[in-house]
Amino acid sequence: MKKSKAVVVSLFIVLFLSSCASLAKRERPYFHFQGMARSGTIVATVDAGAEPDLVASAFGDLSEFARRARRVSLSLKPTSDSYPVDQEALDAYGVVEGDFPRFLLNTGMMYSRELSKKSNKDGLSWFAQKDGPLSLYTPKNDELLFTNGSYEEAYASYKGQQRLITDEMALRMANASIALYAYEPETFFDLGLNLPQSVFQQAREVLMLIHQEEGLYTADAYITMENPKLAATLxxxxxxxxxxxxxxxxxxxKIAELKLMFLLDEELVTIVQMPLSDEQMQMVKQNLTGVL
Known part of the structure; x- marks a missing residue:
């Protein structure tokens, strides 16, 4: 009987340790936009399931590709300090995640008359426009990487998987219909809030989460300024x-409701569930489709 108890106890210990090992191996989720948040860069990510019309508009005639997309993430580095952001002055790269096999997409691009295949001495391959700046490739199933600059640099950032945005913040961004983020920005999109450029130039970090429910949009914004005085002014x-x-x-x-919508804590200005007008949302969507 004692031997039976010992066997049972040993079995429970083995099962417990096995479960702990399994949990330890379970990796934290990684979002490609986390590796895009370098100083001065604007990061945008769109939930394609929540915003199918926006994604379809951005990809134009590629309706089947847009339909299969799940998420579009963009790294937008302004090359001028004009405000709002000049859509023609951006170094950009992005990742489209969706349901598209690597082999089929790359084969399709191989036979496109508008593209030519490129490669480097390290064996990295991609396709480039013959008469334009676009370079793109499907490095793995369900992920298309594209850029208007150096594909090699975009791929290095994509492959590096740096967590420049915290996991907690990234999860909040992923749960929004549209999310915009910038660390130490010099300029930003016009969000229809009548904010001068100086606000963004004096901000350390800007996060805007746009949520959509039954066609109505609200925004949560978190803006960390350089000091409490600037935060109070903003x-x-x-x-x-x-x-x-x-x-x-x-x-x-009601004034009481407005007090709950606009919060101030030292350098951090928080805006909670602010309704966005149709005009404001049209402005945001035009900005995103313009850069895509």
């Missing part, structure tokens, strides 16, 4: 601008 500016918009459109409001 908080007042955004609150006053939003209040002016409500009065102009004759939308009823």
């Amino acid at each position: 908080s007042q500016m955004v609150r006053s601008g939003y209040l002016a918009r409500l009065k102009k459109d004759k939308i009823p409001f």
